Amino acid sequence: MKKEQLREIYLAKRKALKRGERVAKNQAIIDGFLELFQTSHPQYLHVFLPILKNKEIDTWPIIQTIWEHFPNTTIVTSVTDFAAKTMRNYQLKPATQLVTNRWGISEPSEAEPIADLAIDWVLVPLLCFDKEGFRVGYGGGFYDRFLQKCRSDVKKTGVSWFPPVQNIVDIDAYDVPLDDCITPAGMYEFASAKKIS
Numbered sequence: 001m002k003k004e005q006l007r008e009i010y011l012a013k014r015k016a017l018k019r020g021e022r023v024a025k026n027q028a029i030i031d032g033f034l035e036l037f038q039t040s041h042p043q044y045l046h047v048f049l050p051i052l053k054n055k056e057i058d059t060w061p062i063i064q065t066i067w068e069h070f071p072n073t074t075i076v077t078s079v080t081d082f083a084a085k086t087m088r089n090y091q092l093k094p095a096t097q098l099v100t101n102r103w104g105i106s107e108p109s110e111a112e113p114i115a116d117l118a119i120d121w122v123l124v125p126l127l128c129f130d131k132e133g134f135r136v137g138y139g140g141g142f143y144d145r146f147l148q149k150c151r152s153d154v155k156k157t158g159v160s161w162f163p164p165v166q167n168i169v170d171i172d173a174y175d176v177p178l179d180d181c182i183t184p185a186g187m188y189e190f191a192s193a194k195k196i197s
Contacts, residue, residue, distance in 0.1 A: 002170045006136045010127040014055050014161060022055060022161075028184035029159050030061045033123070036157070036180075036187065037066075042120035046076040046089065049098075049106045050125075057159050059123065067094055076114045079107045080142060087146045089114040121155040122147065124178060129158055130167045133177035133190030147176040155179050164188060 001009075017025070037045075047063055050056040066073050078087035080101065090096075090111035098106040124143055126135040135158055137143060147156060158181035180189045 001165065001168070003136045003139070003168060006128050006165060006168065007139060010136065010162065014127065017055055017161065025161055025184040026058050026061075029057055029161075029182050030065075032182040032187055033062055033157070033159065034065060036182070037062075037070075040121065040155070041070065042073055042155070044074050044076050044114060044119045044121070046078070046119050046122040047092070048123060048125045049077055049092075051104045053104060056125065057161065059159075062123070063092065074114070076119060077108060078146070080105065085140060085142060085145065087142055089116060089119065116146065116149040117151055119150055119154055121157065122150065124156055124158045126158050126160055126181075128162060129160055129164050129178065129181050129188075131164045131188070131190075132167060132171075133158075133179070133181070133188075134168050134171050134175050135178060135181075136168060141174065144174050144176050148174075157182065159183075 045066065047059050050058050050060070052058060063075055066075060075092040076089050077092045078089050080087050090108045091114055092108055092111065096108045096111050099109045100106055124135065126137050129135040147154065156176065156178045158178045160181055160183050163183055163185060164181070178190060180187055
């Protein structure tokens with residue numbers, strides 16, 4: 001299926017998730033990520049801040065756990081420049097003031113900038129993904145552009161409410177595949193994930 005069709009289908013599937021189901025699935029995803037995290041301990045971990053009213057996966061438990069138990073890992077998040085279609089990265093601390101942009105995304109204000117090349121691991125948002133590690137997001141291309149500016153060895157982990165689709169047929173040269181993706185049922189690893197040159 002094409003991205004546009006998948007986007008429509010998976011936005012509807014996400015909207016249909018009931019609260020109890022979301023809570024259980026979210027906890028399974030958090031547990032899966034933290035288990036994977038134990039094997040790595042990155043210095044800089046980029047985490048997206050969820051739009052909870054849109055039923056996005058709640059990443060705050062990951063952030064809180066790392067703040068409390070892994071002080072050597074710096075949490076990084078982004079401020080989106082919609083005009084330039086880019087993301088600028090900043091350190092996220094417990095005391096960081098957040099403002100909500102016009103899309104409902106919480107973003108840090110007056111935080112320490114972090115270079116793209118410093119980031120070791122990116123937690124990538126998505127609506128759905130395929131068995132090759134390619135993903136469908138909201139369609140702006142922000143994460144693909146951001147990941148292309150990161151180091152070639154940056155780890156790219158998706159988190160998904162749903163298992164993979166067979167394949168996304170309209171992949172192009174700008175689509176950056178994930179290394180792995182965590183779902184409530186477990187983790188998928190992608191041997192085909194190419195390194196970004």
